Amino acid sequence: MLKKSLILLLTFLSMWLSLDTFAKNHEPSKVYVGVYVEGIRSISYNQESFTGDLTVWFRWKDKDIYPNKTFKLKNAKINSQKAVFSGLVNQGEEHLEIIDISATFFTKWDITHFPFDNQTLKIQIEEDEDDPNVEVLYLSDDQNIRPSSDVEIASWKIRHEKSYVTCNKFNSNYGNPSTNIDNACSTQFNHNIDIEKKSELIGFKVLICPIVAILLLALGLLLPPSEGARIGIPTTAAFLLISSQFILNNLLPPSIGYSFAEKLISFGLLQCLLLVIFTVLSVRYYKNNQLDLSLKIDKNLLRVAVVLDILFAIYTVYVISL
Secondary structure (H helix, E strand, C coil): CHHHHHHHHHHHHHHHHHHHHHHHHCCCEEEEEEEEEEEEEEEECCCCEEEEEEEEEEEECCCCCCHHHHEEECCEEEEEEEEEEEEEECCCCEEEEEEEEEEEEECCCCCCCCCCCEEEEEEEEEECCCCCCCCEEEEECCCCCCCCCCCCECCEEEEEEEEEEEEEECCCCCCCCCCCCCCCEEEEEEEEEEEEECCCHHHHHHCHHHHHHHHHHHHHHCCCCCCCHHHHHHHHHHHHHHHHHHHHHHHCCCCCCCCHHHHHHHHHHHHHHHHHHHHHHHHHHHHCCCHHHHHHHHHHHHHHHHHHHHHHHHHHHHHHHC
């Protein structure tokens, strides 16, 4: 009886140790990830991309994984990369790999407030290990990540930087029946750089033609309907506005939204249309010696134009303040 009990106890201990070893072997391997942005060389709205130089590092303990070889930059094309350090740290307990990378990142810009817009440059690093049995857990190396305060970006300045880790769910098991799609998750390291224009004058340089066109319209409203320039001014203004729209179409990516610049141009074109329509009516009454009606139309048109201009100016101040 004692012998059977001893055998059962040894069997239980053996199973418990095996399960404990299995659980330890299947714990996610922790990898600390960090990034330092060395420079942003170009920002392209039309190509929906930006090019940057950055230093990325990985620090881990598990000797059976190689996160420095199995990572990828999400939505980016690596133009060049070079390992600048590879060795043991923390008294030989951890491996550290430091890599210099130059890459082109592809993104969707928010052009709602262009050219007074702020943007976020996103750097996303994820594990790309093909072996489904290897599980890597990314952690943000917050203690060693510092803001890239010395980075120069043409026409831009950095407002804020933030690093964090997210969990990306899979929509496919990629042919592996043992993978549970509902529970499958891959950690992703994210580094966001919020940027803003160095000066609002940069935005006004883009809008100089629409602004001049709207000022011309204001001058046209001060002319009597008998003047030929009353019709000529909105025609000239419309030409400037349409030319500005053509430039914007080549500068910005295709979008179903309206940028601030496009709103300003549309606002100017609407004023052109109103000025032409009511000028024709005013001239008609003027030629029929109905001077009171002609003057009334001109005064009301001027009031409406002034109110609209003030409202759009308030909206402009609001957009710039964001």
